[in-house]
Amino acid sequence: MASRKKILLKVVILGESSVGKTSLMNQYVNRKFSNQYKATIGADFLTKEVTIDDRTVTMQIWDTAGQERFQSLGVAFYRGADCCVLVFDVTAPSTFKSLDSWRDEFLIQASPRDPENFPFVLLGNKDDLEPRAISAKRAQQWCQNKNNMPYFETSAKSGSNVEQAFLAIAKNALAQQNSTVDLYNEFPDQIKLTNTQKPSGSGDSCSC
Amino acid sequence: MISVFSLSSFSLSMSADEKDYKERLIATVKKEVKQVMEESVTRKFVHEESGSVTSLCGAVENCLSQGLRRRALGLFKTSSTTALLHKIAKHCAEADRISKKVQEIENVDPNRRSSSSSDSVTKPTLKKNLSFPTSPLPRYLWIRLALFDKQLSKIIDYLVSNAPKYYDKDALVADPDYGTILSSLLVGPCALDYSRTKSVEQFWTDPPADELVQRHRISSGHSTPPSVRRPILNFRRSLNTSSEDTFVSRSTTQHLAKDYVESLHQNSRAALLFGKNNVLVMPAKDDVTEPMPGYLSLHQTPSGLTIKWTPNQLMNGFTEESQDKSIYWDYALQVRLDDIVYVHCHQDSEAGGTIILVGQDGVQRPPIRFPKGGHMLAFLSCLETGLLPRGRLDPPLWSQRCGANSTTKRRRPLPALSETEEATKDYVFRIIDNSDHKHLLKRNDLMDIKASLPTKVRVQLCSTSTSSESSSKSLSIDQQIVPDSPPNVCIQAVCDSMKKQIISRAFYGWLAYCRHLSTVRTHLSGLVNSKIIHGENASQGITLEKWQELCVNGVVTDYAEVYRLTYFGGIFHDLRVEIWPYLLGHYKFGSTNEQRKELDEETKQAYENTMSEWLAVEAIVRQRDKEDQAHAIAKLSSESMSGEQVPNEIQRDLSNEVFEDIVTDDEESESEDEKESNQRNKKPRKTKQNTIKYDSDTEDGEKQEPVDQSNEELNNGHSAEKCDVQDNENENIDGTVNNCLDGENLTCELQIHGSIDVEIDNREELKDFIHNVIVTNASVDISNLENECPIRNHLDAVTEENNSSLDTCIETHGLASPARSACVSPASSNGGVYSQELLKTFGLNLHRIEKDVQRCDRNYWYFAGENLDKLRNVMCTYVWEHLDIGYMQGMCDLVAPLLVTFDDESLTYACFCHLMERMIENFPNGNAMDCHFANMRSLIQILDAEMYEQMHAHGDYTHFYFCYRWFLLDFKRELVYPDVFTTWEVIWAAQQVASSHFVLFLALALLETYRDIILSNGMDFTDIIKFFNEMAERHDAAAVLKLARELVLQLQLLIENK
């Protein structure tokens, strides 16, 4: 019996500062909401075991700082992600507007193998708050143009819809892992030349 | 039997899983078969080395090894299907045939026996010849051969029909359905013709034209055999010709040359990381007297990196046919990086630089001289990336990133600390290979070197001296000695000579290592002060009595003692208010009570002035926020109700907070407004259409309401703001909006008359230059509160470029200084002129600050109530004065301990400014963080060699990101408040006493405190991040500080003894 690898799903939560990334992660993993969370500095992660279609997988959920300037750190944490969760605050329009940038930045920095089909999930958080500034319709419209990205409206405070959202995230991450990591093909991908290092070794080309 | 029994006993519970697994195994085979078949159709043939063939073989291997009865077959050691093949060879003719072939190939090179086909690639291969090591055997060798020989499906057929003998009951092969599916799936691929004829488009979709030309030139002209044998080729050739001969014959030499040159390019097995022609090398051959130009390339294969250098004569093809090129094959250089331990770099400002590779045996390879133009650095950085993740360069080339100046960057690829030295310099980098880690032994018997030897040297010493184990490393030495010895030579003599060699090589290795260490030491010497200051009688720190001694009549002169006492023992808490400003550089040592009082007064004044400035702007920002909120909600409802087009203005200023994009529509609409306002400038304005955006959809008469609302809201907030218009004055200075600022903590009495003067000036200018700037004129008049006129923020346009006075007032973001407060600017509390840009930027920062202030240490008593407002004020004042820097997350955390200690906004602000001078470099855009990480690496190497070696088992450690928050916030989040106080003052004092990089030693001390946990659990990057995040605020700060001081001393002593 060949041993089966333990499955680890890496999930990265992104979105503007204060949209509730840390709160969502803690609500999902620890089932509690606290007013004591500080603004995230650097990065942290929590793990949670989930069962999807009879398979137990470990979700490693990464939470990073929301201020755009700290994104340069991202490279170290984005790499190898199986799913990216984008979060905005349904009461703060600017957090919705910046979603495109977060998504693009993630794709650039994580450089997944198949960026077109890399799974993202969108969460509209603080569902419990009034007044709303971004309607579900508008968020869904945005998702439609993005490969039909799944969309959930959550509240880290009340916990509503959090479980469902993360289950979908886990499923997407698992599907992603199955599709790209071919368990049996250990032959490394070809590394393409970068534009600067052409193998132009012929003597008749110039020397620099 | 046992295995069958045990398996079946839980197969019930596992059956669903099992089935799923088998399903997937088969699915993978299916997928790979499809891939191969498609390839054969689209490309008309399939290459033997095609990735899809390898994948297919891998998939088959997985099917065949599942449920294999290793125990019953005596295969439990190998887990190999190759052994199974040999086993069934007796009964199955096809298997026999393949089995023979496998043996043949393995016999070509006995060191490459692939008893376990699947791991042959990862085994280190033995080098017979330094310049041309053999390539590893292909993976899944027998399956491959069987496939090429069209026997695979038959062999599997045999296995399926005899499954009970070799497989567990529930194995895939034993399964009546899956087994047959498997063998029938492979019928197709077994019908294909596999080729190893190279054709250009095989691996590449788009090879560069010059590469094609070169390939062609080389393969068409050459006919001389190269001087080296490449066993791997024999196997291939024998497949094609089914000849038994294993020697290179003339007919294949063309292939060899072609293969060799093609190997210089990107191909399926190797990625080309670097290529540069006209690199000079002096081959170690007698007949060469001058360095020769050639093509230097760096290749990456699954088994490691290879550096190749090929003389230009070979690269240039074979146009000059008369010449015999064979000799040049001898000159070609091929070095596997696995064999290299040190890279000596000689940087030369004249030439491009020289690299000398030093092997683990201490032997140097011929110098490689680069042409000018940063090629050496390019090569080194390619090398560095290529080594990842298994290995890396040490010290890293990190200062590349630290280098601020792009022109000097190139010249300084090396540790930043050496920047102080001359540009021309030798460096020794070590190549660290993590994969050797497991061989590490702690003690070294041959030599007592206190600092540990590099891993590789030790490996070599141990394996050779201890036994005849056929470790590849020891063999490489043995082989060079033994072949020359006649068989009957005295064993003793051989041993002696071996010993000598070992010792001399170890010595060279050690020597190179020492040189390397000295590079590291030089690199580290800048981290600590050279003068060692001792801590006698200082462990109590600054107590009340001590302070009375030090502070004579309010004057403190013995600053050295203040620093020393603080460093070794901290400060009694009640004295911190007094002493911290000294430590942070706000108070000068030697100053008198009066001087300091004066400074306090000035600081306060300046602070309050600055604050009134931004409070005025805040009012506008708040106003706009309300509008935006209203618009967003309006949009939401209009969207949900009718879905009709949202009015243009509503989109206004829904600006992207994070990424700051500019909405062009706004500018257009604003410029229209400007024209209107321009006209209206000439007459008194009571109402202005363009002032407040929400006006646009309401009647004039209703305008007052929203303003009142906003006033209410503002009154609820910390700074109440009451607005109205002073009619009397506005007759001649119309459009003035008067803001009253009435903060809880300060009251700004605003100079109404001053503001009028300034206003008048501005009016003059406004008439002349009109462009895109908001003018808000604020002055105080509480009594006129009931006045009918609402706020009138009117958009008046002033051309900034043409108006230097406005320019300066808008862009006063310099450092706060008491002098600054003296200058009355139109942008001050007296009312002012604010560019859209300024409003936007400040508004953005304001929101960020608020979000973070709200979340700052809510659980600490001091911040339970109103003190958060003080924090906000200090933060906003700093950001207002440093708008170019802006607010960055973490700044609040740095203000908080200061505020808790001083409980005074202006003093906190002044000290925070001083603190930020050092801390700002840690934030994004600064370069301190990268330097910290690199320094950590070097420090650990010097001060805790064991941890250092252990860390390399996990290449990820190199990031050191778990220290990020430590450095960004001076450990503020890692410790509880009382400990933060002590730690901070020690860090500040350390600068004068021991090290201006004390945080590094603190970080190291934290690591060391938990080293046993980290080491024994083999923590990796993620484990350690999690560990320290969970340990936050649970450290024993006193012990950590003590250890950190000890570590500083340790390094000081080490450098002293250099």
Ligand SMILES: Nc1nc2c(ncn2[C@@H]2O[C@H](COP(=O)(O)OP(=O)(O)OP(=O)(O)O)[C@@H](O)[C@H]2O)c(=O)[nH]1
């Ligand atoms: N009402 C409500 N408040 C929430 C909800 N989620 C988060 N919050 C609050 O919003 C604030 C920000 O939440 P965080 O979880 O710290 O936000 P974040 O995205 O992690 O922010 P950064 O770490 O700065 O990137 C906190 O004060 C939370 O208490 C929610 O669902 N409902």
Ligand SMILES: [Mg+2]
């Ligand atoms: Mg957070």
